Amino acid sequence: MAEVRFKVWRGDAGSGNFVDYDVPVTEGWVVLDAIHWIQANLQNDLAVRWNCKAGKCGSCSAEINGKPRLMCMSRIEDFVIDGTIMVQPMATFPPVKDLVTDVSWNYTVNQRIPPLAPRPPEADGTWRMQQYDVDRVQEFRQCIECFLCQDVCHVLRDHQTWAFGGPRFMVRTASLEMHPLDTENRLSLLKDAREGLGLGYCNITKCCTEVCPEGIHITDNAIIPLKERVVGEYFDPLATGLKNLLGWKREPRT
Amino acid sequence: MNATPTFPPRTPRPLGTTQRQDRWWLEPLLNFIGFTTFVGYSLWVTFSPTGPHGLNYEWPHRPGPGWTYLSPFYSPLFGPTWWHFSPAILVLWMPLGFRATCYYYRKMYYRTYFADPPACAVSDTKFWQRKPRSYQGETAFPWILQNAHRWFLYFAIYVLAVLWIDAFQSIFFRAPAGQPGLHFGLGSAVLLVNAALLSAYTFGCHALRHLVGGSVDCWSCSRIGRARHKVWQVVSRFNEHHMLWAWVSMICVGLSDLYIRLLAMNDVPLTRFPWL
Missing domain, CATH: 3.10.20.30 (Beta-grasp domain)
Structure with missing residues (x-):
């Protein structure tokens, strides 16, 4: 050549x-x-x-x-x-x-995310999960933390809005929030646009998905499902009313 | 914990600044041409319900033989006596709201019409900011209203059900003698395809994907979790091609109206399949 x-x-x-x-x-x-x-x-x-x-x-x-x-x-x-x-x-x-x-800012964001809080173990001291329960979060575990998604995200790149955690940490939060064993609720952290992860700053332009070298569907499988969870918690009185009426808090974990 | 970085802010770059050397502007340009054309056609359709031969949005004009082609822009057809404007106005807010808050369309119009950003790794406009670094995204008015997508989904499902009924009413009808009638023309096929494409778009909706099962963390340990997981997988399959369904269903809505409009204006002959 x-x-x-x-x-x-x-x-x-x-x-x-x-x-x-x-x-x-x-x-x-x-x-x-x-x-x-x-x-x-x-x-x-x-x-x-x-x-x-x-x-x-x-x-x-x-x-x-x-x-x-x-x-x-x-x-x-x-x-x-x-x-x-x-x-x-x-x-x-x-x-x-x-x-x-210098990508050290990313590690300070990571520290704000509460880690996995598993439900109590079963009688034999272990946890059991079905494969179809964890298929979804295994996609997020492919992340290699190259921070290309953080680099291309216009909220960080152009607007320099550092109150937004960025796509990488939406993926990490989704991997915890959708984990079948987890009991922690991170929705208020996601919604908080000042001290939290500022999920609302994302305007779904999908550049993070386009550049991900691991092919993770960051927007469709992590960010949008998290946005929908925040909507269900804070912006959908019908869903909240139905849940209260029928006594559906969160699905049983045991 | 405050996440403000310790490094100094960079100088904002003008709109369109990039080192990209490919044709990054082509996608927003095509989106602009395609979507603006559809919006223009929709406005014309909405405000021109009548023509020289009567109503433009249905064929045959009532009272007809029993079967009817009704333009999807005007379905479900409301005609209260106190309403003196186009009946489409009473209907279109439902699909319009659904599409305007759709996650795919948001990507498309934020890029195409708001240049926020125009393409990946291309500097976006700061025109919409009231002061430097005051970007608010969807955390504040007006874009926080995007969270109403789920509500528009409920209305869109209602409209979709009516469009399926319209398609079948263009085929099966009660003949004047009280006997069941059967008609199958090009318009029936168009309305069926239109309803099918809109179904593929609506049932791939991200909000629906959440509602049917995406909100569940542990399917195996929740009530009817296995069934919800199956439905979630089906919706996810449609969701993978949400952009494709969004475009083809939108174009088909326009073409369906165009065909019925041309029939109503006597510009094309009625095509009826002879074996039915």
Whole structure:
């Protein structure tokens, strides 16, 4: 394959700009291979975060030709336009150096979500679940925390509304809230637009689903079902009245 | 716990700023053309119930042979004597509200008409914000009203039931002599397909998916949980293609009205399948 010109963003939290590197790429290379080649042959101080190179660690998130992608899962031939590829760090989070960004804010959001609160165990000290009860939440467990969904979400990226937890933490909350053993109620946390996760900030534009490298249906299977649960709890007096009338609080857990 | 990050805010970028080099503008453009065309046609249909040959929304004009094609824009047909405007106005708020608050249409019009954002990783407009970083999304008026989607679903199911009845009344009818009559024309097929496509759209609704079973955490340990899980799976199957059903059902509603309107205006001949 011919030489490809990589325009790589170089800089830190203060400033930065795109620098051109001509890379002799081999067929089958992914963008991370080219970044490693630049690091090994041209710029030893080029900073890039990576680990597994197999799309499972979620470390090498970046924007390739403006699209949030994992560099290790992006084949070069799919992105070359006029012999050039642009690589830059995630735009939502502040750059630390070159392609490495500071994603620590996400971990502070994670701390706000109450963990799993399982119901009391059965007589033999264990819990039993049916497979069809956990199929739904197993999709959410595929998340590799690459934070590409956080990067592309316009609420964080453009509006910089940090009261919104972001798609990643809607997925995590959904995985707990829909868990068949869980007894915790996180709906008030989801609804709270000041100190909670601010679910109402999401306006369902589905970009998080489009960029998820694990193919998780973030909007349809996590965010919208959570929105519907909040509607049922706070915006549907008919459902609330019926539940009270019929004595349906939450389904029995034992 | 306050989640305000420690890093400084970035300078807001103008609308449309992006490093994307693909044709990201094509999808919102096509949506704009398609949806605006439908809205324009709907407005024309709503405010032109009559034509040179009488009513435009039903064929044959009553009293007819018994069977009737009724435009889905005018169904269920209400005609109170005190109402002097188009009867469509009394009906259209139900499907309009259902579609306006639909999760798919929200995505479409937030992107297409409000540029919030116009496409993924493309900078959105700040025009709708009263001051910098005052985005409120669906937490405040007017977009908090999107939470009424479930209420419009109830009305949409009622309208859908009436559309199925309309489709069957265009086939089976009571003949003037009191005998059961049978008619099957192109209009009957159109109304049946229309009702079927609207069913696929309505029964893939996210709110319905929640109501039938999505609200349950533990199906195996709740009352009729197994049955609710099965129904939830069926609704989920339709839900996977909600966008497709939204578009084809919307286009079919327009085409159904167009066919009946052309019949009523004597612009096309009645097509009747000869074997029935």
